[in-house]
Amino acid sequence: MDDNPPRPLTEQTRAGAPGAGGVVEAGGQEDPGPIGRGPGVGAGLTLVSAPAVPARNQGITVLVIEDDADVRNVIRAILTAYGHRVLVAADGAAGLDLYREHATQIRAVLTDLIMPGLQVTEVIAALRELNPAVRILAVSAMTDMKSLGITLEPGRLELLIKPMRGSELIQAIIKLLA
Numbered sequence: 001m002d003d004n005p006p007r008p009l010t011e012q013t014r015a016g017a018p019g020a021g022g023v024v025e026a027g028g029q030e031d032p033g034p035i036g037r038g039p040g041v042g043a044g045l046t047l048v049s050a051p052a053v054p055a056r057n058q059g060i061t062v063l064v065i066e067d068d069a070d071v072r073n074v075i076r077a078i079l080t081a082y083g084h085r086v087l088v089a090a091d092g093a094a095g096l097d098l099y100r101e102h103a104t105q106i107r108a109v110l111t112d113l114i115m116p117g118l119q120v121t122e123v124i125a126a127l128r129e130l131n132p133a134v135r136i137l138a139v140s141a142m143t144d145m146k147s148l149g150i151t152l153e154p155g156r157l158e159l160l161i162k163p164m165r166g167s168e169l170i171q172a173i174i175k176l177l178a
Contacts, residue, residue: 061085061102062173065095065111065123066139071162075110078166079173092118096126103131108176113140113148121149124157135176139164 062084066072069090076086087102089095092115099106109127113120120138127134138150141162145152152159160172 059083059085060107060177061087061105063087063089063095063098063102063106063109065089065092065109065115067091067112067115071112074166075169078169082170091115092120092123095123096130099127099130099134106134108135108137108173110137110139110173113138113142113145113150119148124150137172137176 062079064072064075064079064086066075066088067090072088072090076088079086085105087098087106089098092111095109095111096118099109111120111123118126124136127136133156135155136157137160138145138152138157139160139162142148143159143161145159150157155176155178158172158176160168164172
């Protein structure tokens with residue numbers, strides 16, 4: 001799993017329901033900016049409001065494969081605040097191990113494209129061998145997937161560009177699972 005626990009994230013939902021999730025706030029300013037722009041991005045985040053998550057997509061299990069501990073922890077905190085169960089891995093090999101162990105529960109895999117160890121194409125191929133219908137959200141600052149040998153497939157393999165806002169992350173998961 002992950003040796004770096006998430007930084008504290010408090011929840012203040014406008015609807016008042018636990019897990020309603022939302023916009024991230026830091027230092028009293030709504031939406032502190034993008035996730036994935038360098039060390040320390042997760043400091044002092046507060047969840048205040050969010051787009052509605054369809055009932056069929058509430059409380060799902062998401063596997064997050066991300067080598068940057070700060071980004072991984074912020075993503076985990078946001079997804080957890082939305083009521084999702086989050087499994088985290090720091091590289092592709094650990095992610096595949098977690099997928100094998102929890103395949104029947106995992107509804108979506110969020111993976112960074114550039115990580116040490118296994119290439120993302122190897123991770124995607126292995127995930128698809130385990131489950132041809134697996135839904136993957138690739139997260140990267142790169143926009144040229146063809147240079148990595150990756151072809152996006154709506155509803156099966158989507159791309160979310162870093163840096164991204166928490167609301168963009170949630171919307172991308174909703175779109176992937178639609």
